[in-house]
Amino acid sequence: MGTVYVLEEDAFIGKVDERLTVKADKKRLLDVPLIKVEGLVILGRATLSPAVVIELLERHISVSYLTRTGRYLGRLEPEATKNIFVRKAQWLAIGESKQAIHAAGGFIRGKLKNYRNALLRRQRKNPELDLQQPLKRLENAIAPLDEKSSINSLRGLEGAGSAAYFGSFDNLIQNKSFQFRDRNRRPPTDPVNAMLSLGYALLRHDVQSAVNLVGFDPYLGYLHVERYGRPSLALDLMEEFRPLVVDAVVLNAINKNHLSPDDFSSEPLSKAVSLTPDGLKIFLRLYEQKKQTQFKHPVFKRQCTYQEAFEWQARLLAKYLMAETDKYPPLILK
Numbered sequence: 001m002g003t004v005y006v007l008e009e010d011a012f013i014g015k016v017d018e019r020l021t022v023k024a025d026k027k028r029l030l031d032v033p034l035i036k037v038e039g040l041v042i043l044g045r046a047t048l049s050p051a052v053v054i055e056l057l058e059r060h061i062s063v064s065y066l067t068r069t070g071r072y073l074g075r076l077e078p079e080a081t082k083n084i085f086v087r088k089a090q091w092l093a094i095g096e097s098k099q100a101i102h103a104a105g106g107f108i109r110g111k112l113k114n115y116r117n118a119l120l121r122r123q124r125k126n127p128e129l130d131l132q133q134p135l136k137r138l139e140n141a142i143a144p145l146d147e148k149s150s151i152n153s154l155r156g157l158e159g160a161g162s163a164a165y166f167g168s169f170d171n172l173i174q175n176k177s178f179q180f181r182d183r184n185r186r187p188p189t190d191p192v193n194a195m196l197s198l199g200y201a202l203l204r205h206d207v208q209s210a211v212n213l214v215g216f217d218p219y220l221g222y223l224h225v226e227r228y229g230r231p232s233l234a235l236d237l238m239e240e241f242r243p244l245v246v247d248a249v250v251l252n253a254i255n256k257n258h259l260s261p262d263d264f265s266s267e268p269l270s271k272a273v274s275l276t277p278d279g280l281k282i283f284l285r286l287y288e289q290k291k292q293t294q295f296k297h298p299v300f301k302r303q304c305t306y307q308e309a310f311e312w313q314a315r316l317l318a319k320y321l322m323a324e325t326d327k328y329p330p331l332i333l334k
Contacts, residue, residue, distance in 0.1 A: 002291060002307060003039040003206070004032065005284045007277060011046040015055055022046075037061060038307070039209055041202065043280070044068045048076075062212065064205040068274060071187075072201045075208070083215030089321040090216055090233070096150060099321055103236070103328050104154050104223040105145045110240030110330025112142050112161040117334050118243050119165070122172050129171055137164035151222065158223075158239075165243075174255045187272030191264045194273045195253065195283060199246030200238070202287055207241065208234035210310035214318050237313055240330045245306055249283070249290050258282055299329050 006013060008024040015021065020037055022030035034055060040063045048056075048063070053076070056063060063076035093099035116138045123131045141161035148154050170180040173192070180192045188194040211218045211234045221232025223239070253259045263279030266272065275283055291307040304312060313331055320328040 002036075002288055003041055004030065004037055005288075006030075006040070006042045006046050007044065007280060007284075008046070009044050012049070013040075013042075013046055013052050014049045015051045020052065034059065039205060040064070041066060041205055060213070062205070062209045066198075066201055068280075071197075072204060075205075077212065085322065086215035086318045087217050089318070089323075090220055093222070093321055094220065100222040101149065101151060101154070103317065103320065104151050105148065106328040106330045107223050107236050107239040108154055108158045108161070109142065109145050110332055111158070111242060112138055112165075113330075113332045114240060114243040115161060115165040116142070117332070118172065118247065119168060131168055131171060134164040134168040137161070155223070172251055175257065177261050178254045187267075187270055188274075189271050190273055191259075191261060192250065192254070194264060194275060195250045195259075196246065198275070198283065199249055199287060200242065202284075203238055203241060203246050204231070204234060206291065206307065207238045207310050207314075210314045211237060213311055214314040216314065216318070237310075237317065240313070240332070241306070241310070244331065244333060245287075245290055249286050252290075253283060253286055258286060295333060298332065 004020065004022075006022055008022070008029060011022050011024040011029070013020065013022050015034070016031075018034050020030070020032050020034050021028060037059075039061060040056065042063065043066045056076070057078045060078040062078065065073040065075070067073060093103070116135060119131050119135055119138070123129060123135070138161050141157045141164065145154065145157060148157065166180075166183045169192075173180060178192055180190070183196070184190070184193050185197050188197045208218050208231050211231070216233055218231035218234045219229075220226070221234075221236040224230065224232040224235045226232055259275075259279055259282055263276050263282065264273055265276055267274075292305050294303050294305050296302065297304050297309065297312060299316065300312065309331055316325070317328050319325045
């Protein structure tokens with residue numbers, strides 16, 4: 001089952017024996033064994049019964065709250081793991097330490113190389129497209145990563161590489177009903193940005209759950225600036241997964257006609273664009289399918305799903321910070 005998504009307004013989430021149930025308007029919408037539930041995401045308003053809260057906490061299952069448009073609100077978090085040694089190593093690497101700079105560079109390298117590979121795949125399939133300029137800009141951002149000795153300089157390369165990628169993102173879209181001009185959010189004002197923002201919010205839920213499971217403090221990161229309430233380490237580890245998971249889901253939804261412009265609505269005052277209830281169900285299904293897609297992990301040399309890879313990458317980071325390995329290898333897939 002993986003992650004359970006609750007979309008219905010004023011739904012009631014309860015527990016019967018060892019099963020999670022969701023009801024709305026006196027109808028039972030979902031009845032699933034708790035053993036199959038890995039996470040719970042509530043979009044909109046819903047009520048959790050006290051029995052469910054206790055059960056989820058005991059099973060170390062996180063609950064994330066999002067608005068109907070996909071804006072992240074907060075989480076119900078189980079107790080942190082008892083692995084104090086991971087958190088100690090994480091805290092010792094704070095600031096401009098060698099470990100922090102290496103880790104931040106790894107997150108950026110994974111993200112930018114996965115960006116580059118996405119453009120290369122598109123170039124191979126459509127040789128008539130001229131993507132040489134954004135590819136060159138990405139290479140120019142990737143090449144000096146190992147030479148940088150401060151996190152701010154690494155952030156500059158990340159910004160340049162991301163600008164090159166999103167500057168050509170419209171070339172990855174094959175459905176003429178959709179267009180992408182630039183990355184905008186808070187709120188997103190077009191369908192593509194609406195899907196990207198929602199997807200990144202869902203990815204944050206999954207990666208933060210993996211970070212907690214391994215034993216990290218999710219609020220202490222290296223690449224993302226510390227800010228009250230910001231799970232910086234989860235955002236750090238998200239970077240390499242953005243193109244692999246979320247961007248891939250968005251392009252799949254568009255290019256394979258899973259969604260059309262009719263699956264989106266716009267607020268008249270804020271101009272915020274969001275998925276309709278039916279469109280949201282389709283997008284969540286595609287996202288969940290992507291998380292369960294299997295591939296051969298380049299480090300462990302065995303099959304895993306993206307859902308499993310979230311945790312595997314967090315464990316690789318823990319091994320690096322605890323000096324059990326000499327580097328952190330980001331997940332890069334061709």
